[in-house]
Amino acid sequence: xxxxxxxxxIDTEKMDPEFVDAIVAAGADRIRTCIQCGTCSSVCPSxxxxxxxxxxxxxxxxxxxxxxxxxxxxxxxxSTCLTCLERCPRQIKTTDAIIILRNMAVKEGYMLPxxxxxxxxxxxTGHAVPIDDKNREKRKELGLGEIPPTVHADEKALEDVKKIxxxxxxxxxxxxxxxxxxx
Amino acid sequence: MMxxxxxxxxxLGCVMPNRFPNIEKSLRVVMPALxxxxxxxEGASCCPAPGVIRSFSDPTWLALAxxxxxxxxxxxxxxxxxxxxxxxxxxxxxxxxxEYPDRLKEVxxxxxxxxxxxxxxxxxxxxxxxxxxxGPENIxxxxxxxxxxxRIAVHYGCHLLKPSNLxxxxxxxxxxxxDEIVEATGAESVKYRDKFICCGAGGGVRGSxxxxxxxxxxxxxDSVHEVEADCILNACSFCHLQYEASQAQLNKESGExxxxxxxxxxxxxxxxxxxxxxxxxxxxxxxxSTKPLLExxxx
Numbered sequence: 001x002x003x004x005x006x007x008x009x010i011d012t013e014k015m016d017p018e019f020v021d022a023i024v025a026a027g028a029d030r031i032r033t034c035i036q037c038g039t040c041s042s043v044c045p046s047x048x049x050x051x052x053x054x055x056x057x058x059x060x061x062x063x064x065x066x067x068x069x070x071x072x073x074x075x076x077x078x079s080t081c082l083t084c085l086e087r088c089p090r091q092i093k094t095t096d097a098i099i100i101l102r103n104m105a106v107k108e109g110y111m112l113p114x115x116x117x118x119x120x121x122x123x124x125t126g127h128a129v130p131i132d133d134k135n136r137e138k139r140k141e142l143g144l145g146e147i148p149p150t151v152h153a154d155e156k157a158l159e160d161v162k163k164i165x166x167x168x169x170x171x172x173x174x175x176x177x178x179x180x181x182x183x
Numbered sequence: 184m185m186x187x188x189x190x191x192x193x194x195l196g197c198v199m200p201n202r203f204p205n206i207e208k209s210l211r212v213v214m215p216a217l218x219x220x221x222x223x224x225e226g227a228s229c230c231p232a233p234g235v236i237r238s239f240s241d242p243t244w245l246a247l248a249x250x251x252x253x254x255x256x257x258x259x260x261x262x263x264x265x266x267x268x269x270x271x272x273x274x275x276x277x278x279x280x281x282e283y284p285d286r287l288k289e290v291x292x293x294x295x296x297x298x299x300x301x302x303x304x305x306x307x308x309x310x311x312x313x314x315x316x317x318g319p320e321n322i323x324x325x326x327x328x329x330x331x332x333x334r335i336a337v338h339y340g341c342h343l344l345k346p347s348n349l350x351x352x353x354x355x356x357x358x359x360x361x362d363e364i365v366e367a368t369g370a371e372s373v374k375y376r377d378k379f380i381c382c383g384a385g386g387g388v389r390g391s392x393x394x395x396x397x398x399x400x401x402x403x404x405d406s407v408h409e410v411e412a413d414c415i416l417n418a419c420s421f422c423h424l425q426y427e428a429s430q431a432q433l434n435k436e437s438g439e440x441x442x443x444x445x446x447x448x449x450x451x452x453x454x455x456x457x458x459x460x461x462x463x464x465x466x467x468x469x470x471x472s473t474k475p476l477l478e479x480x481x482x
């Protein structure tokens with residue numbers, strides 16, 4: 001056998017038949033009708049310059065290659081421009097499918113460090129992009145309130161937002177999961 | 184006919200008040216002149232971002248978005264936003280709870296704990312929607328400083344237009360409403376390649392894969408450079424950030440200063456045409472100098 005040449009094959013045990021059911025249940029209801037035409041990949045701005053192929057992601061999802069899909073860094077190259085969703089000839093909600101897959105990935109512990117950082121900032125401040133000193137100054141100079149009238153200016157509101165993020169499990173998802181990965 | 188004045192809750196989001204307060208300033212100065220009184224939406228949080236936070240936890244995204252909407256509902260007003268991302272979040276969040284009663288119940292249960300009622304009766308509008316309702320014809324009447332000879336590369340962005348079944352625009356492909364608003368100032372909306380392409384900032388791509396993100400932005404910057412437009416015109420605080428910051432970064436990487444295209448926010452442009460002073464519109468606080476454009480307009 002020539003070991004340097006290997007034919008790609010899919011191991012049966014890697015295929016999780018329940019995976020696609022879960023994606024459908026979460027809202028990407030037409031994903032099984034995908035005909036692999038590649039329209040999604042052809043209109044994808046990220047796909048123009050990277051190896052990210054939406055078509056491949058859809059196929060693997062339908063085949064139930066759960067671990068392969070959820071651990072793929074490519075999953076995070078979609079800028080959610082929604083062009084593929086608009087153009088899909090099967091009306092598959094491709095962008096929704098990607099968001100569903102991302103939610104599943106995060107639950108499984110796959111999250112990029114920068115995204116974890118943004119989530120922590122949201123947990124702490126109620127803003128994904130909070131105010132900084134430079135922009136406080138700019139606001140003053142412009143005659144706007146130094147602090148915008150958002151959760152930044154209202155402790156009770158921030159407490160409410162934190163309470164909600166605790167109740168939805170977001171705090172545990174972000175902070176708890178990190179404790180697990182720091183073995 | 185002038186549209187009657189209306190009062191709306193201004194949803195600021197994150198990027199506008201915390202990174203581009205100059206845009207916020209122009210919005211606050213110009214919108215009342217277009218018949219919209221802005222009330223503060225006190226205690227509002229991140230929308231949260233439709234491609235980032237929603238990608239991590241859809242239930243958290245829906246709960247926080249609904250809280251923001253509930254704050255406006257309490258005041259009996261609709262939300263107005265100047266960010267495509269925030270707009271996308273609210274449109275999709277409203278759809279989710281109106282379409283799926285279980286999700287509304289889930290959200291109501293969560294909001295009850297923080298003393299909020301929510302019945303999903305509040306709508307969210309983009310500033311462009313409200314400005315277009317005011318109408319290009321009425322804008323023409325307010326123009327004191329016609330922007331004749333100014334060549335503008337109009338950028339719509341993504342979540343403003345898509346998914347088209349959840350958006351109010353009649354024309355789902357190659358719309359013209361923003362071009363019509365821009366041309367009401369006397370300026371010309373120029374044709375350029377890939378006009379409807381994504382800025383590349385969304386979906387958490389700018390945050391985690393900045394080189395890919397900037398490379399997407401570069402496509403449009405090159406097209407705009409090619410047709411020698413005087414500026415890029417946008418109405419989304421995140422697209423605005425992307426086109427300003429990406430030019431600065433591309434210049435830094437190349438050691439050249441090729442990318443010097445002023446990035447102008449819609450209410451800044453309208454304000455200029457209405458005769459408002461550039462400083463009042465925050466035009467002196469850009470990452471990419473607006474001076475060449477201002478010189479062309481003010482002489």
